Amino acid sequence: MSEKAKKAGRRSLAQRRDILINELWGDDLDDLxxxxxxxxxxxxxxxxxxx
Known part of the structure; x- marks a missing residue:
C-alpha cells in the first residue's frame, strides 16, 4: 500500500470519527x-x- 493510500485511509477514519462524535454529543461537546x-x-x- 502506498503512503498516499495510507494517508487517505487515515483521513477517512478521522472524518468518520468526527461525525460519530458530533452525532453522539453534538452541542454538548464544547462543554465537555x-x-x-x-x-x-x-x-x-x-x-x-x-x-
Whole structure:
C-alpha cells in the first residue's frame, strides 16, 4: 500500500470519527472537559485493548 493510500485511509477514519462524535454529543461537546495528550504533558496514549 502506498503512503498516499495510507494517508487517505487515515483521513477517512478521522472524518468518520468526527461525525460519530458530533452525532453522539453534538452541542454538548464544547462543554465537555476533554483531555488532549498533545497539549498536556505527563501522559501517553495506550491501545484500547489495554483499557
Amino acid at each position: 472537559n476533554v483531555w488532549n495528550r498533545k497539549i498536556h504533558d505527563g501522559f501517553t496514549t495506550i491501545p484500547r485493548t489495554l483499557t
